[in-house]
Amino acid sequence: MSELVLENVSRWYGNVVAVNGVTMKVGPGVTGLLGPNGAGKSTLIHMMGGFLAPSSGSVTLDGTPIWRNPGVYRSLGLVPERESAYDFLTGEQFILAMAKLHKLPDPRAAARRAIGLVEMDYAAGRPIGNYSKGMKQRIKMASALVHDPPVLLLDEPFNGMDPRQRLQLMDLIQRMAAEGRTILFSSHILEEVERLASHIEVIVAGRHAASGDFRKIRRLMTDRPHIFLVRSSDDRRLAAAVIADGSARSVQLTDKGLRVEAVDFQRFTWLLPQVSRDAGVRLWEVSPSDESLESVFSYLVAR
Numbered sequence: 001m002s003e004l005v006l007e008n009v010s011r012w013y014g015n016v017v018a019v020n021g022v023t024m025k026v027g028p029g030v031t032g033l034l035g036p037n038g039a040g041k042s043t044l045i046h047m048m049g050g051f052l053a054p055s056s057g058s059v060t061l062d063g064t065p066i067w068r069n070p071g072v073y074r075s076l077g078l079v080p081e082r083e084s085a086y087d088f089l090t091g092e093q094f095i096l097a098m099a100k101l102h103k104l105p106d107p108r109a110a111a112r113r114a115i116g117l118v119e120m121d122y123a124a125g126r127p128i129g130n131y132s133k134g135m136k137q138r139i140k141m142a143s144a145l146v147h148d149p150p151v152l153l154l155d156e157p158f159n160g161m162d163p164r165q166r167l168q169l170m171d172l173i174q175r176m177a178a179e180g181r182t183i184l185f186s187s188h189i190l191e192e193v194e195r196l197a198s199h200i201e202v203i204v205a206g207r208h209a210a211s212g213d214f215r216k217i218r219r220l221m222t223d224r225p226h227i228f229l230v231r232s233s234d235d236r237r238l239a240a241a242v243i244a245d246g247s248a249r250s251v252q253l254t255d256k257g258l259r260v261e262a263v264d265f266q267r268f269t270w271l272l273p274q275v276s277r278d279a280g281v282r283l284w285e286v287s288p289s290d291e292s293l294e295s296v297f298s299y300l301v302a303r
C-alpha cells in the first residue's frame with residue numbers, strides 16, 4: 001500500500017507561485033485532484049512524479065523523498081497531459097522502448113502485458129500518429145504501467161475524449177485501483193471527479209482549498225450563496241413576494257430582471273415557483289448567474 005505525502009510544498013517559476021504551501025496525503029484507491037485551469041495541478045503532479053523539484057517543502061512516497069531518487073521512480077507511473085511525441089512509432093514499439101528504459105528483465109513480456117491491460121492489442125502494430133485521442137490516452141497509460149508501478153498519476157486524462165472513450169478509461173482506472181494501486185488524476189470538471197474518485201482534493205490558485213469525499217465537496221459547493229437572474233411578468237411584485245418569503249438574502253431590480261441572492265439553493269429553487277404562483281406572477285426565466293467553476297472555487301478558498 002503506497003502513500004504519497006506532500007508537506008508544505010511550494011513551487012515557483014521565477015516570480016510566479018504555481019503551488020503554495022500544499023499539504024496532503026494520497027493513499028490507495030482513486031483520488032481526484034480538482035481545480036480550475038492554472039490552479040497548479042500539473043505542477044503538483046510533476047512534483048509527485050519526480051519530474052520537478054519542489055522549491056520548498058517535501059514530497060515523499062512511503063517516507064522516501066521522490067526528487068532525484070531513481071529507486072522511487074520504479075514505483076511511479078505518470079501519464080502527462082500533452083500528446084505523445086512518438087507518432088512515428090507503433091504502439092508496441094513505444095511500449096517496448098519504455099520497458100527497455102526501465103531495464104525490465106523481460107521487456108517483451110512486460111510490453112505485451114501492459115498493452116493487454118489497456119486493451120490495445122488490436123492496434124499495437126499501428127503507428128501512434130494514426131490513433132484516436134482515446135487510443136493515444138490508453139497507450140500512454142500502458143507506457144506508465146509497463147513496470148507495474150503501485151502508484152499511477154494521470155494529468156487531465158479525460159481531456160478531449162468522447163463519452164464512450166471516457167467510460168472506457170474510467171473503467172480501466174477503476175480496475176487499476178481495485179488491484180490496490182494508489183491513483184491520482186487531475187480534472188477541472190466536478191462531475192468527472194465525482195464519478196470516479198472516492199476522495200477529492202481541491203486546489204485553487206496554487207493553494208489547497210478543500211478535501212474529502214465527493215458528498216462533502218458537493219455540499220461545500222452547493223451550500224454557498226447562489227445568485228440567480230429571474231425574469232417574470234411582474235418583477236416588482238415578485239421581488240416583494242420573494243423578500244417576504246425569506247428564502248433570499250437580497251433581491252435587486254435590474255434592467256435584465258431580478259438579481260436574487262438565495263441563502264439555500266434547494267429551498268429557493270423549490271419555493272420560487274410556489275411564491276410566484278401565489279403572487280400571481282408568471283416566471284419567464286430563472287438562470288443561475290454565478291455558476292462558473294471559477295466562482296465556485298473562489299468561494300471554497302474564501303471560506
Ligand SMILES: Nc1ncnc2c1ncn2[C@@H]1O[C@H](COP(=O)(O)OP(=O)(O)OP(=O)(O)O)[C@@H](O)[C@H]1O
Binds near residue numbers: 035036039041044188
Ligand atoms: N514552466 C513554467 N514557467 C512559468 N510559469 C509556469 C510554468 N508552468 C506553469 N506555470 C504557471 O504556474 C501556474 C500553475 O500551472 P499548472 O500548469 O500547474 O496548472 P494546472 O492546474 O495544471 O492548469 P491546466 O489545467 O491549465 O494545465 C500557472 O499560473 C502557470 O501559468
